[in-house]
Amino acid sequence: MSPYQEYKAYTSRFVSEFGFESAPNLRTLHKGITDPKERHWQSLTFDAHDKGPGHERRYPMYAGENFRFRLNPLADFVYCSQFLQAEVMSYAYNHWRREFRGQGKPSARLYSGQANFSQCSGILVWQLNDIWPGTSWALVDVDLNHKPSFYITKRALAPIVVGMERVVTLPPPYITTGYRPSKSALDIWAVNGLTTSCDVELYISAWDIESGSNVPFPEETRKNTVTLKPNQSNELMKLDIPNAAQTVIAASLISDKGEQLARWVSWPEPLKFVRFKSDLEVSVAVEKSNDENMVVLKANAPAKGVVMSVPIEEGDEPDFSDNFVDLIPDEELRIPVKGLKGRKVEARWLCDWEKDGY
Known part of the structure; x- marks a missing residue:
């Protein structure tokens, strides 16, 4: 299992398949794992819902190399595994799109001593959606909940x-x-x-x-x-x-x-x-309209991997036009959302659990 930072070294003219696995939405996992005592990432039922070889090692190894993480309770595992998948794919997209340099633009990389120009002209992502409530490489789970990697892909492949x-x-x-x-x-x-x-x-x-x-x-x-x-x-x-x-x-x-x-x-x-601000705060406000609401996000210090959702007991997720964003002070992000139906929007971010102490 190579570090995901080596994606840069795996550039080719066309990347025929790449991806990384993560858990589905917590709602989806609850449907697939009906026994509350089995709702943790080391349970037998959870293990049966992850067919990726070596998955027990993959999450703590990659996360441990790159960011502080928690794998229990299950909600934290969902956030951290989805954070990992999104970061891995973001890193790959970032470098591979750079390598489409156009005619006569030498790349920083060389093949056999020859300067190639457009080193990467396309990629095939594995995979878009899923067919069951398990942990997989999908960007969208079986219930059509968008993972953070979906939004990373949407932004990375913009014109x-x-x-x-x-x-x-x-x-x-x-x-x-x-x-x-x-x-x-x-x-x-x-x-x-x-x-x-x-x-x-x-x-x-x-x-x-x-x-x-x-x-x-x-x-x-x-x-x-x-x-x-x-x-x-x-x-x-x-x-x-x-x-x-x-x-x-x-x-x-x-x-x-x-x-x-x-x-x-x-x-x-x-x-x-990284040392985050000890009193880091992310504010979430909703501006209401008839057809579409607007979520306004702000933070008093840099915040990494901010994910919006509605409380699990309030039904299915609404349709956020964007999600999994990084925030900086003196900036507000305005994100349209459909299907909110007056429900509260919550947010979490990397290491938000540390506000309660170590």
Whole structure:
């Protein structure tokens, strides 16, 4: 089981199949596991609903390498396994779309000493939906509940996307263990999947994760007008990250009409070393209308992997147009939702359980 960060090294002209497994929605699991005493990820019934070879090792190994996690109670296992699936797929999409560089644009990677241009022209995701209430590679479970990976896929395959990668600036000391390479520089690029070029504004902001305070950047870094060439990725800039181990960088592309076309938030890796704000708060408000409600999300410090849902006792999930988002201060995300029917919207995020103590 290779680290998922090695997806970058597995680039090919066409990636014929890739994916990662996760649990379905908690509602779906309750339908499949009717005995309350069996509703934990190490029960015999749960084990029978996961046909992935080595699944007992896969979750704690991949999660333990990358972020702090809880596998019990079952609601936490669902969140953490779905978080893992979404992060894995996001990493792969981010790098593979970058590799569609267009005519005459050398890639950072070489094959047999030859500079290839469009290293990756497409991918096949396994899989879209499921046929039973089990843990699988599906983006949508058998009851048509969208997992976080569904929303990651929707955003990653949009016509215009922005991407970022933290770059190694200092390798670890020679013959040592327990040290990670320093990544205090950032590559930023965008992909224009349209057949015409477009001019957009690139906005950059930086935030301290633990305090929630803004990290200043020069004006020439914070806002730039860029032209995205059609049908290819476009390298935009490289910048240094102040206090990289505790700083998130947010990038967004805004059209000439003021519409946000793409957004990305870059976090330090691995996430398990990140220190979140001790009183991190995510606020959820619903603006009501006749046909469609709007959920408004805000946070007082950077929050990772925010997932919205309605209480399980209040019936099926509504249809959120987006979900599994990263939040930064001084920004509100407005997400349309259908089928809410006056119900309360709840949110959870990575390490939200730590607010109750360790």
